[in-house]
Amino acid sequence: MSSYADRLQALRTQLKSDNLDGFVVPLTDEHMSEYVGSYAKRLSWLTGFDGSAGAAAVLPEDAAIFTDGRYTIQVRAQVDGDLYSYESVPDTSIAEWLRANAPEGGRIGYDPWLHTQAWVKQASKALEARGAKLIPVERNPIDAIWVDRPEPSRAHLVTYDEKLAGRSSADKRHEIADWLEKEGADAAVLAALDSIAWTFNVRGADVSHTPVALAYALVGKDGTADLFVNPEKITDEVRQHLGNGVRVHDRDAFESFLQTEMKGKSVAVDPERSVAAIEQALVAGGAKVIARRDPAVLPKAIKNEAEQEGHRQAQLRDGAVIAKFLKWLEEEAPKGELDELAVAARLYDLREATGALKDISFDTISGAGPNGALPHYRVDEKSNRRLEMNSIYLVDSGGQYLDGTTDITRTVIIGEPTDEVRDRFTRVLKGHIAIARARWPEGISGGRLDSFARQYLWEAGLDYGHGTGHGVGAFLAVHEGPQRISPPGGAYAGTDEPLRAGMILSNEPGYYKAGEYGIRIENLVLVKEIDVPGAEKQVLGFETLTFAPIDRRLIDVSMLTDEERQWVDDYHAETLEKIGPSLEGEEREWLERQCAPLA
Missing domain, CATH: 3.90.230.10 (Creatinase/methionine aminopeptidase superfamily)
Incomplete structure (x- = not known):
């Protein structure tokens, strides 16, 4: 598809096939990152906007792109005003726009791996005013039409010298374990890529200009951890560096692990840095979710x-x-x-x-x-x-x-x-x-x-x-x-x-x-x-x-x-x-x- 008009039309065709009346396209990835890997640049592919903060909403007849004051000029230069209306945040929001524009009784799709649970609740409530519903999708409809979408990076993780880090990974994990004990939680989800890199003293090359690796982690109250990452990315050196206190799993196993292994446990989840799918998987598996800030954020800062x-x-x-x-x-x-x-x-x-x-x-x-x-x-x-x-x-x-x-x-x-x-x-x-x-x-x-x-x-x-x-x-x-x-x-x-x-x-x-x-x-x-x-x-x-x-x-x-x-x-x-x-x-x-x- 050579033009952004073609891509928008293709998305609308796909939505109709998926029995959806609209879809929301955020800029971020499944880790709520500001900068994302090329595979996750769905907003840029669809609209042409390549800033670091923004989102789009697409309906059968209308579409809008949402940016803040930093991008007032840029968004108009990159995005066709005949295809999208320009909406300024925080003067308005996606939820408010959907409340005003969604079809009565419509089904508006969203990818639960790209939004926070708070956003889901906000948008769902806004849609109630029009008798419409927010529908989670199993496959992102943009991925279905983006035929030459890049693959996620396969770059290896690398160890980060403890002399530069100033602390060992074990020490950091035990600090998180002490925090979990105080909070009365059994484990904490780490979804932010820089939190994972900092906690485990590793770096990667999966996001342009940010040395992080695509991964998830669970840190337990005993100081051990489960790291979910493509096993091809783990070298013998990294495995030795992680030690016996870190169990390595395939990244694709993360969702099922939350559903099956966390049953009956209290799990701390950062509502700002974790996507809705994480909380939904935990709840579906019988875990108790405790909303707390990622315990690596402050010590990392x-x-x-x-x-x-x-x-x-x-x-x-x-x-x-x-x-x-x-x-x-x-x-x-x-x-x-x-x-x-x-x-x-x-x-x-x-x-x-x-x-x-x-x-x-x-x-x-x-x-x-x-x-x-x-x-x-x-x-x-x-x-x-x-x-x-x-x-x-x-x-x-x-x-x-x-x-x-x-x-x-x-x-x-x-x-x-x-x-x-x-x-x-x-x-x-x-x-x-x-x-x-x-x-x-x-x-x-x-x-x-x-x-x-x-x-x-x-x-x-x-x-x-x-x-x-x-x-x-x-x-x-x-x-x-x-x-x-x-x-x-x-x-x-x-x-x-x-x-x-x-x-x-x-x-x-x-x-x-x-x-x-x-x-x-x-x-x-x-x-x-x-x-x-x-x-x-x-x-x-x-x-x-x-x-x-x-x-x-x-x-x-x-x-x-x-x-x-x-x-x-x-x-x-x-x-x-x-x-x-x-x-x-x-x-x-x-x-x-x-x-x-x-x-």
């Missing part, structure tokens, strides 16, 4: 000393790459021959030249001029633009290294900036500095820090449509929960999660002028305890982990306070100190100029 030190080393290695890249860009971009793809390729080559790169941590956002105004832009041959004189270029990128995951954004000017651009950049910089310098009492959430970054844009009647910070894994997912720095009640979960010492987050305020340019400044930061004399509560703050120069040509120094100006000078001095030894000759001289005190 709170990095131990080995993980923290690994991150520091990874960020320094990556920062030196960025410095080399920025020097090259400053020299080559004015010649007018560079485009977004070429620049992204150069950055990849520089990272690869370190000899330590395992993968990039996400598709590089390489945005020239108006493309930079799309916060989650991804360049391809069709959208590729040249970098032009007197324009803004935004590059958001990262690397996967054994010792850490990096994520950095720099915005640079090619030529001369306008007064407006310098004003906007400086307001973003002031917000970035406010987060970097923040201090707060223990127990405060990231949602309460978010406005620190936006206040200077708000003063000018401006804002940005994404969160200010997300968690980052240790050679794992570049987007990791539960912590966030985001507006309360927005499109992101985790805004109420207290920030704890050891958590790593991004600090990335921005500003985007549609059709013209985008600005973002992003570093990674580590939450740490701060010694404040006389403090009545433990005070927390951030240690900056990312070091690479900020384009001084875009800074209006007159807009900075003395404290902000000192922060920039101190940051650049530390950048020179930390990554300067990795540079030589002209590159070192260039870095020294970029890191000189502001005039």
Whole structure:
């Protein structure tokens, strides 16, 4: 099927054959992942939308695609408005749309391996208003029409060095066992891929740019575990690493195991990270389901000393790459021959030249001029633009290294900036500095820090449509929960999660002028305890982990306070100190100029 119209029509034909009046197509996979393997990219195949958050609903006559504010422009560029109506989340939801549009008495299909049980209940209740029902399907109808659908990855699992992990898998499993004892549960389901990788000290290559393997796990209150993974993916080395305390099963046996082996047991299931089919299988088999957060989530987010030190080393290695890249860009971009793809390729080559790169941590956002105004832009041959004189270029990128995951954004000017651009950049910089310098009492959430970054844009009647910070894994997912720095009640979960010492987050305020340019400044930061004399509560703050120069040509120094100006000078001095030894000759001289005190 060559066109998206053909694919939509084929789906409607298949639904009719399946005795269904509609179907819901989420972006995620059976592990509720943000980034999914190629085999699970059903939404992209059906609609053309390739963002990291979205869903579609298809009825006999109507269809809609649902995205949040990050993708307002992108979804209109990628998805045909004659085929799908554009629906904005959280202003509306799939359930609300179905309540208004589903056929009276209709049968709306859903794949229980792609939705949470909470969503199932919400959508079912909404459909009751139209006398319609939500129907679980045994086979996803898109899989029936996607004739060249890729197979799931068969890549082997690999062990993750305990020196980098900082703890043994047995130690982590026994921590979960202690938690189960307190919760009065017999076992916990681990369905999130990064939780499984972290718990068992293994990594994989089944999802682009995220070193995880397709698997499920059950951890028991005795500290042993059952791991469900394609047996072809387990090498002798991995089997020896897992040890006698981990029983390995075929991934396809997971559902039947829940139905037959958990009877009469209390099983903790994360309602946000586990799909409806897991809870349904447990209930069908006579197990008692206890709704609890995945017990690996919080300890995974709170990095131990080995993980923290690994991150520091990874960020320094990556920062030196960025410095080399920025020097090259400053020299080559004015010649007018560079485009977004070429620049992204150069950055990849520089990272690869370190000899330590395992993968990039996400598709590089390489945005020239108006493309930079799309916060989650991804360049391809069709959208590729040249970098032009007197324009803004935004590059958001990262690397996967054994010792850490990096994520950095720099915005640079090619030529001369306008007064407006310098004003906007400086307001973003002031917000970035406010987060970097923040201090707060223990127990405060990231949602309460978010406005620190936006206040200077708000003063000018401006804002940005994404969160200010997300968690980052240790050679794992570049987007990791539960912590966030985001507006309360927005499109992101985790805004109420207290920030704890050891958590790593991004600090990335921005500003985007549609059709013209985008600005973002992003570093990674580590939450740490701060010694404040006389403090009545433990005070927390951030240690900056990312070091690479900020384009001084875009800074209006007159807009900075003395404290902000000192922060920039101190940051650049530390950048020179930390990554300067990795540079030589002209590159070192260039870095020294970029890191000189502001005039």
